[in-house]
Amino acid sequence: MTSVAPFLVFFIGALFVALSRGTLRSVLLLAIPLAGAFNLLQFDPGSYGTLSLLGHTLTLVRVDKLSLLFGYLFHLAAFLAIIFSLHVRDPIQQVSGVIYAGSALGAVFAGDMITLFVFWELLAVSSVFLILARRTQRSQAAALRYLIIQVLSGVMLLAGVLIIAHRTGSIAFEFIGLGSLGSWLIFLAFGIKCCFPLLHNWATDAYPEATPTGTVFLSAFTTKVAVYALARAFPGTELLVYIGATMAMFPIFFAVIENDLRRVLAYSMINQIGFMVVGVGLGTALAMNGAVAHAFNDVIFKSLLFMSMGAVLYKTGEMNGSALGGLYKSMPITTGLCIVGAASISAFPLFSGFVSKSMVMVAVLEEGHPIVWLALLFASAGVFHHAGIKIPFFAFFAHDSGIRTGEPPRNMLIAMGIAAVICVFNGSYPWLLYSLLPFPVDYEPYTAAHVLTQSQLLFFSALAFCWLKLSGLYPPELPGVNIDAEWIYRKIAPAAIQRLGGALGTLRQGVMFRAQTRLERFISHIYRHHGPDGIMARTWPTGSTVLWVAVLLGAYLLIYFL
Secondary structure: OOOOOOOHHHHHHHHHHHHHHHHHHHHHHHHHHHHHHHHHHHOOOEEEEEEOOEEEEEEEEEEHHHHHHHHHHHHHHHHHHHOOOOOOOHHHHHHHHHHHHHHHHHHOOOHHHHHHHHHHHHHHHHHHHHHHOOOHHHHHHHHHHHHHHHHHHHHHHHHHHHHHHHHHHHOOOOOOOOOHHHHHHHHHHHHHHOOOOOOOOHHHHHHHHHOOHHHHHHHHHHHHHHHHHHHHHHHOHHHHHHHHHHHHHHHHHHHHHHEEEEHHHHHHHHHHHHHHHHHHHOOOOOHHHHHHHHHHHHHHHHHHHHHHHHHHHHHHHEEEEHHHOHHOOHHHHHHHHHHHHHHHHHHOOOOOOHHHHHHHHHHHOOOOOHHHHHHHHHHHHHHHHHHHHHHHHHOOOOOOOOOOOOOOOHHHHHHHHHHHHHHHHHHHHHHHHHHHEEEOOOOOOOOOOHHHHHHHHHHHHHHHHHHHHHOOOOOOOOOOOOOOOOOHHHHHHHHHHHHHHHHHHHHHHHHHHHHHHHHHHHHHHHHHHOOOOOOHHOOHHHHHHHHHHHHHHHHHHHHOOO
């Protein structure tokens, strides 16, 4: 191997970043993803960096078209996030962000499940600092819940790997499929990081509590590593089709009533991942290409949306839609860039979402799932409502909040500008992206039927939003935190623990009472024999003692000689 493992570039770079200051640190930060991309270009398909451990072969780097595409994507995402964070003077955020990106690269290039597990846990440990860096009580609580859930995912992954290794003797990171306890544990471990329904709340809980720059890093890596893992280990698993359809639909209802705009984006991220999961579940060449292409586009336009909201938070200190509005007057460039991200996630023609989401939907029809197709069509209209319209409308337009500020620092605008250009380029000229996909692409996105259908969907969705808003039926932006499935561990679990603690307290009191009673009886018994008036405390005359010793000695001698 003429180059080094992709993750090493980031890990070594993070060390130098931690030791540097000022302008040198900024230069090093920018150089890391650029050097990493150049290093990645030196790899040919194959396996590199094999080690032997306890009779198993570990493969640190496995290069093929699937891992290469995610490798390019993660270098690009890291570059954008680093540019966006250059104004930050917090080395914790910058170092943890670089290690986090390196861990994601280690995971997608892992050729075995043990190596995957190591980077799976590094993803959790490195990313939690991006949440803690906000230094608020809410961010600390969210970070603790986030870390517990992410580490639990890693424990389940390791347990599944050990079971499969014991049963088959293999730890290769390849197709697994469902059918054994070990495979189900791995499936659920991937599902946690992929935000399966009822396992998703770590994202909507923690992402909005991270720093403005931290959320940009977070949105790019963890969930997309999970999508990659599903594509590698469970392609064609039909259960994923229905899980993905559910993921695409249910976040819409919560996003519509949510006030925190970054939490709205977290819900929309789950919505978009649902399309990818459906594609992986179908497992056909078109569906897999659509899932991977949409993962690529989603990282870019979701980063753009999170960056625009991060810029708003940085300049105003507000993130609730009820407290914002009218910012287009003082932040016109940010407003325009946010609209590009909104158009991309809504799949407007000539924007990136249009050329990837449709691949999955066409594959769904080709494989005979009309109900799932209708569900995804509903989800497409819904994401236009809550991410395509709600985000820019309530942040920059709606009512005038009276907030007057300026544009964010230049590095933030540059990062958003690059992301916006990529969104338009991929949407207008998708064939470069198509050439990187794992299977040959025989798909034309810009047909008259597709453009007309999508335009009608967007038009009537916008019409419905306007009618709901003007009629007063659209849910108002109310301050507060909406709790969905996390109600289980925010409400039920603490109440159950409290009740269990009360029951255990009563049991403990009973046990202690019984133990104390028996101890008192034992002490009383000892006192009767060894106390001042006990038999063992009496005075024994010396003569009598000598006599008894002589008698016992004589008896012993008699017995001995007889």
